[in-house]
Amino acid sequence: MTLARERLAASRVAHLATVRPDGAPHVVPIVFALDGDRVVTAIDDKPKRSTALQRLANIESESRVSLLADRYDEDWTRLWWVRVDGVAEILRGGGDADRAIDLLADRYGPYRERRPSGAVIRIEISRWVTWPDP
């Protein structure tokens, strides 16, 4: 496992950038699981919050996404980030969505108590970018 993969896999939160239908960028924090060359995340809200819907609308309009995990430290020699670019698809139920939710529940206690009920976003990673350069 490369250092970049290890860092992303261990991160508890990441930042998902998408593009709105009008061409402006959008970014939200997500909890996620890394599954080989894919990242999965779920919409966990019962109430259909506008931010959750926004990310789905964005992906339906532009499937390319960018996902960032990073560490901040006041000692800047200890900073790092890992970015993956990829293409997202939305799974609304089915075996792949169930498997994704299982992976998420493995990682996050609140998801074990209450499985996310909304759509799953699955990102096929096409590029890894990491800083500092390996």
Added chain:
Amino acid sequence: MTLARERLAASRVAHLATVRPDGAPHVVPIVFALDGDRVVTAIDDKPKRSTALQRLANIESESRVSLLADRYDEDWTRLWWVRVDGVAEILRGGGDADRAIDLLADRYGPYRERRPSGAVIRIEISRWVTWPDP
């Protein structure tokens, strides 16, 4: 000062989403300062790293940006995020750039030891979005 403003102002790192000239999203962590209704950040690299250049090229092509600050906690009742959407401009030297760098140096020790030498990105905030809803 609203809670959202207080949280953004106190955050040590934020995540800047831009759109590439080809329409794909891009996201990087940044250090920044909040200055009224503006956010400033600087390119601090002497070597012209591709990631630094990428964000400038993106802004030159699409000036709308989105910036996220957030806190993760294993207790999900303690999660929060603040997002500001706005329009970015690039300052290459001059009084406004100097003032921005002064603000950044006030906040970050490494910038006091070595002032960033590259361009300044200044974002005019047009919208605040916060979660949980206030």
